[in-house]
Amino acid sequence: MSAGQKVWVGLPEFLGDVPEPLLMEHYVDKTIKKLRKAGFEGDNILIAGHSLGGVMAQRFAKKNSDIIKGQVLMGSVLTRDKRSI
Numbered sequence: 001m002s003a004g005q006k007v008w009v010g011l012p013e014f015l016g017d018v019p020e021p022l023l024m025e026h027y028v029d030k031t032i033k034k035l036r037k038a039g040f041e042g043d044n045i046l047i048a049g050h051s052l053g054g055v056m057a058q059r060f061a062k063k064n065s066d067i068i069k070g071q072v073l074m075g076s077v078l079t080r081d082k083r084s085i
Contacts, residue, residue: 008035008038008042010031010032010034010035011031012024012027012028012030013027014027019053019056021056021059024056024059024060025060025064028047028060032045043069044069045067045068045069046069046070046071046072047060047061047068047070048071048072048073048074049071049072049073049074050074050075050076051074051076052076053076054073054074054075054076054077055076055077055079057073058073
């Protein structure tokens with residue numbers, strides 16, 4: 001890692017720690033806004049998800065490909081509609 005580089009991490013906070021698919025976009029947008037308010041100025045934003053969260057992360061990343069540059073899936077699957085074969 002180059003000197004002076006930072007890694008910023010944002011964790012969306014879901015009510016009762018239960019991700020709600022219909023509110024996913026709201027909570028991720030809110031998290032990105034909090035990062036920017038804290039001083040994050042970059043544009044390399046990655047999204048990660050585990051299990052069902054990975055499926056929801058894929059949906060968000062595809063819909064918001066202008067801001068999401070990549071994704072990390074942990075214990076999840078790449079859904080057929082997200083494959084580029």
